[in-house]
Amino acid sequence: MSMPEEHRVVLHLDSLLEERGLTLVELSRRVGITVANLSILKNNRARAIRFSTLTALCDALDCTPDELISLAPKP
Amino acid sequence: MRPRLVGIAAILAQTALTLLIAAATYFSLIPAVFGSGGLNLANGMLPSFKQKLMNFEVDPTPQMIDRVVQAPEADLFAWKQTSNGTVDAATGLPPVEASWMGGWSVTFLNPSWTDRFWYAMPAVASTVLLICVLLLMFKMIGTARVDRFATEPNARRLLAIAVIIGVGGSVCQVAEIVGRHVILGRSAAAGLFEIEWFFSFTPLMAGFVLVLLANLMRRNVALRQDLAGLV
Secondary structure (H helix, E strand, O other): OOOOOOOOEEEEEHHHHHHOOHHHHHHHHHOOHHHHHHHHHHOOOOOEOOOHHHHHHHHOOOOOOHHEEOOOOOO | OOOOHHHHHHHHHHHHHHHHHHHHHHHHHHHHHHHHOOOOOOOOOOHHHHHHEEEEEEEEHHHHHHHHOOOOOOOOOOOEEEOOEEEEEEOOOOOEEEOOOOOEEEEOOOOOOOHHHHHHHHHHHHHHHHHHHHHHHHHHHHHOOOOOOOOOHHHHHHHHHHHHHHHHHHHHHHHHHHHHHHHHHHHOOOOOEOOOOOOOOOOOHHHHHHHHHHHHHHHHHHHHHHHHHHH
């Protein structure tokens, strides 16, 4: 998993999608975010996330923020 | 503005800039370099419509005014024929002609290479700088066609345009003033006329405004980079 150099935040979107049996397209329809932007989140290429986006994802995936986001250990 | 309209506007602007570059080259640069009123590198071979005599506006000194008052009908700068050609009768220098058309001007006939250099170089330099500005603008407008106008390279181009206009424009003005002083000081009209000159701060002010715009564009680029990757 590649991360932008300036942070160690990791999103576990792919594992949560698999657990919930959802596809990226369905999640896009539920949260109102484009598939392209969700793909950016899923591949850890995002540099920042809005609170509104975080809220919508947690509602759609029925999870808490700490289940969705974690901090990778220091190298 | 719709992308297609932006594209059409950019093409029209680039076409206009191309025509301006061609016009500046044909009407200003070529006569200054090759014309008989400039450096005369074509040695008089250019068609006559591109040639003009070396001439600029002057102010009479008190000495000149006295001369005119004392002998109003006399020829101001009489010529004589010598084995080396026509020269000024009083000084033996290349002939000059003074005329009044609402203001005094002096025409320098048969100027030396040094005189041609001082007369033509400010015009050549300012035309070359103008062409550089037009080429930079052409490049910037080309990026608008692919929706990449507010970028770091364009901010650098805008800064370059600002420096060319502000510094280059001012230096060319000073060079023209100095050049005219040199030409007049070496001529048969020296001491009888002085240079009428004026320094405009417009290029510096325009350059300053463009520097501000370039910095604004840089800020725009930095803000967009901050937002890039924000979901």
